[in-house]
Amino acid sequence: MKGKETPLAPPALLRAGIGNDIHPLVPGRPLVLGGVLIPFDRGPQGHSDGDALAHAICDALLGAAGLGDMGTHFSDASRKWRNASSLEFLRRARTLLDAAGCSINNIDATVSIEKPKLRRYIAGMREAVALALGVEPGRVSIKAKRGEGLDAVGRGEAVRADAIALVEASVKQPRARVATRRQRSR
């Protein structure tokens, strides 16, 4: 190996994505957040289980990979998703990312709800989300916040979630860009 430099691994292309979601809280619906069922007298209204946290994470991942959003892939009109576990959306997002040559570096998310306190459920949410995405829980950060009496979250009328995701894309991309430029110059 004398005189020979160890070649560097090809640089990863990092791409960030952002997602957010909000659902009204209504009586008679189970409260599921990050795939975890939380005892409460209200739950999110929605076509699926209304898991705002999972939906925000899903949109962040799809956005990072340039694959659109949940509406692109999982139609609200489809009966298939009626009351479906939103962890299934995360599993499918992982499959879509795999096909696009993207791997998940990390996710950070905040779920905002006035009540109940989520602290004791956070570890379970991280595990459930990580399992659905096929990554270690260390790559998934979830934080909880209250609405401090302000807006729909603060009045206890809604649950909201925000998420950011960082994915590593395989290095096929530069070539695709050159091709696009050539097409434009014609």
Ligand SMILES: [Zn+2]
């Ligand atoms: Zn949603």
